[in-house]
Amino acid sequence: MSLALDDNSSLWVGTEGQGLVQFVNRNEVKRFTKTDGLLSDFIPAVEVSDKWVYVGTTFGMNRILPDSNIIETYTRRTGFTGVEVKSNAIRKMKAGRVWFGTAHGINCFNPTTPRAPWQAPATRIDQVMINLKPVSFGDQMSVSYTQNNFYFEYRSVSITCPDLLKYRYRLIGAIPEWSKPVDERFVSFPGLSPGAYRFEVQACDASGQWLGAVASVVFTIRRPFWQTPWFTMVALLVLSVFVMGFFKYRERKLKSEKLILEAKVKKRTVELMATAAQLEMKNRDITDSINYARRIQMAIMRPEKELQSMVPLSFIFYRPKDIVSGDFYWFSERKGIRMVAAADCTGHGVPGAFMSMIGISYLNEIINERKVTNPAQVLEQLRSYVISVLQQTGREGETKDGMDVALMAWDQKNNILRFAGAFNSLYLCRFGNVEPLVPNGEEEILHHPALLEIKGDKMPVGTSMRDQQPFTNHTIKVVPGDSVYLATDGFIDQFGGPHEKKFMARRFREMLLDLAGKTADVKARRVAASFDEWKGNLLQIDDVLVIGIDLEP
Template sequence: MSSVSVRTSLRSRLNLAVAGLFLATLCVVLAFLAVTSREVVTGFAGSLAVKQALLERNKIASVIDREVALARALARDALVGRFVLNEADPAVKEAARAQLENYRTLLRDKSYFLAVERTKHYWFFDGTKPDQGLAMITLNREDPKDRWFFYSMAQVEDYALNLDYDRAFNSIKVWINVVLRGPDGAKVGIAGSGIDITEFFREIVSQSESEISTIVVDRAGAIQAHPDLEIVTHNARATSDAGKITIQGLLGHGPGGNAVEAALQRLDAGASVVERFPLVLDGTERLAAMTALPDLGWYSLVLVDISRAAGSGFFRPLAALTVLSLVVVLGAVTFLLGRMVIKPLAALTEASAEMARGNYGQTLPVTRQDEIGRLSASFNRMAGEVLDHTRNLERKVQERTAELTAAYEHLDRSRQRMLESLRYAQAIQRSILPPREALDRAFPGHMALYLPRDIVGGDLYYFREVEEGCLIGVMDCTGHGVPGAFMSMSVHAVLGHVVSVVCSDDPARILAETDRELRATMGMDRQGGEALDCGLEMALCLCQPARGRVVFAGAGISLHVLRGAALEEVRGDRQNLGYRGRKPRSEHVNHVIPLEPGMRFYATTDGFLDEGGGEQGYGFGAERFREMLLANAATPLEAQAELFKETLKRYRGSRKQRDDITVVGFSLDRTGA
């Protein structure tokens, strides 16, 4: 074990002190948060829900009660009763209309209606055209929109509230339907008014606080009022209770729906005025408060979003305590660092400055056994060695400088020779590339993007004029840099021999013969460790404009054919050329492509497709390559090489090129390339 114990270790002492203060502060903050935050937020949200529910209860009751009182007074008016019993008398009708006009000015909606049982006449006035007088339609028992009248005549004894769609008013309203009775007490019709649902929402449902929402339901849970007008409209138009949207349906099967049903039962039993319970709606935890609306048979459900109920002020004490804890921790750490580290280091810094000024006789007192003490002792030993070696320092520096200078000059000369060799190799490799003049003769339009990763590379593109046309191809040989360049030169020589001696009019056979010759030249079929394992991918096209066709054969590289806005990929054979251990394939497949006006052909090595870029460093990919070709379909071929280069550069960003890249494109259309 080290002579310096853990207790006297400076790092251990600092770590223990900081950890202790941090843990103490963290415990206080966590305890405070656990005890207060959840309880405070939940309590506040619950109180807010109860308060809002009672407020909505009184608000709804005041609005409905006033309208109900006016509607009942209208139904009991003597002039209105006379008109219902004698609709044909003009004098009675005029007197009733004048009296109804008095009621209309007091009604909130400025409208009223009378439905007569005897004649099934439905008289109404909505105030939109003051000069039109009373309007009338005839109710039909078979019309679903008129069923409310026949239901009310059969079931309602005094009055009822109904949320329904009225075809005469062409609106959705909360209707107050009051029974009209004759002198003998028999039902003779229905009278009343309505509250426009827009106004109803503004008064009852809409809230300025975004964390509070109110829903009004009936005893079955059917929604009568909701912030979402589409739900209310749906329920108003529903012809049966089964087709209505319920609060239980919104909550789904589970604790939320059960809690609503339990609250409804307790309110019906008079166990409480307000029921408070938690539930989850639309994935949000809420506190709910439900209260019954007097005399309406409806219930107000107020929902408070717990996560938004409490403002930042609730957590200011916690923030203050956190800041205070951090201040205490930082203050303690600063004090300890100053006492245990900064002060000793200041003395060491001063001694080092004296040595920098040439006073090498500096020493520090060693009074501690921790890191600072060992550092002081090391400084004293260093000062002694510096003092001892000062006289010989300049000589040693000069000798070492001379050695380093000689080594650097030797390395620089070697580097220059290597660069000169590589540049000469680059010139040799580029000399076998097709001259532009030859390509201009063969193709009305062409492009070539040739980007070796290093000074030289393993990619190459090939061109040869033959009988009835020309050969053009792209090859991707094994390796990069110098090995790849040697390989590409060898393949170029083998390919030239095959085209000159063996075959020049059959791309598939040229590939097969090149594979055979390359294996023989490189000794790939030899047994033992001296046999090479190398190969290449290649795309080769025989262009025969006079015969109106292009013949393509590929080994690992596809040909992209662009016809206007359509792009087709003609896949080459999956088997590459060369490579030890692979049985040579005697036949490759020729693809004959008839020439069409405006047609363009493209071939690329995998270096373009595999070039990494984007946020994740993924390869450029075949799909982006296709999109790039289509996006530049109208661009002249001569300008595309630079555009493709800039596109790849933007995608690659700051990353380095990781493979040789070659793209060749050409067109045989003399009318426009």
């Protein structure tokens, strides 16, 4: 690396392969390379003398005037016989002379000695080829759009320094800017678009000044006929006529099709109206039949006021999904034992209603006629009836029709509550009483208010994987003021709320706890309001049944 400082405090740095670098200040850096006219990018020596920067290279010497961007070149052919300048071997002397240490001795450069006069190079274009075929050319050429691959050969004559000639060129109409200086004496332009062009080429002198005359060729590539204005006008006219004709044709065809379609629609409308009238009549008959079935079902289940005659502090929240329901409630009193059931039959609507009638009929037979009051025994006998009536064998693939039941028996005289369940649970809430709840003789202390969920057996009243296994009897010591709730899964499974999710068992238990201490009428309204508020505008997905009983003294 070589360094030199000029009168303007600019630092000049000669590099090995990166050319000459000028650090004007912290923010401004200039670079001079072989592309700019230097003999080489390897700069072993640099010196500044009288505003000129002397650059020693392995091929000779360059002299640069920074303010004017003038680069002079000195080689063996122009009198610099040393050729290869050694590292940091440049010294300026008095009277402006500059000494160079080279591979062939010392050379002295005297800037006051005038150089041999430079003769501006004359440039000429020797040959033009189109699509690889030589053509004669003059001031103007006009060719077809298929002849768009151009090749130019050019040269310049220099008596003083023919080996230092460089060229630049441009193609006005495609490349308006001059190219970088090149040594080649030819250039090609493939795939030119139609249009007017002017090719220019110029040679430079040994100092890098573009002083010679510019040689040029003007030519035009004609457009194909489909890109000419007259063809565009004719094409637009033809297209317009075609489009108008097409739309006229389509208009007539659409009118014809519209008339045919209107006739078909009228005929089809008459047929649909007749079919709709028939369907409406059948639907009305079916609806009337289902409504009649509902009246029968409600008559069989007995009204809520009869439950309140048996247990005054009670309510029933009953909300069928359809006109008839697969959920049913049942109650009766035998020998001072008050029995209440909440059941959910397979399916809802008409199929569920048929199952409910079977359940109600056999509960009446088992409890009222046979006088069975043990809840577990009642469910076992009911299961036998259901399997027999539905002819269930337990074979694989057979429909598993049946019902989920919660059945309680309240012995008011002895304050004993017995419960058996098929999937369905019983909920016992104690409010304002410090006595602990005692399910099945095992003491369980609960806080005030307390809610105990007694879950039924995980098998239905019908065929299952656990056929013929006995149901479990749960015995609980109750006290006056306790509240008992029986429910099917319709309330818990209902979708709703802000995120349209299921109500879920946890939220159902919290709702029952909130009812503690309220009257039966208030509880009934609260349960109905909670369901309606949760469901909102969503569809009811299943039949819903909740029975609440306050155990009075």
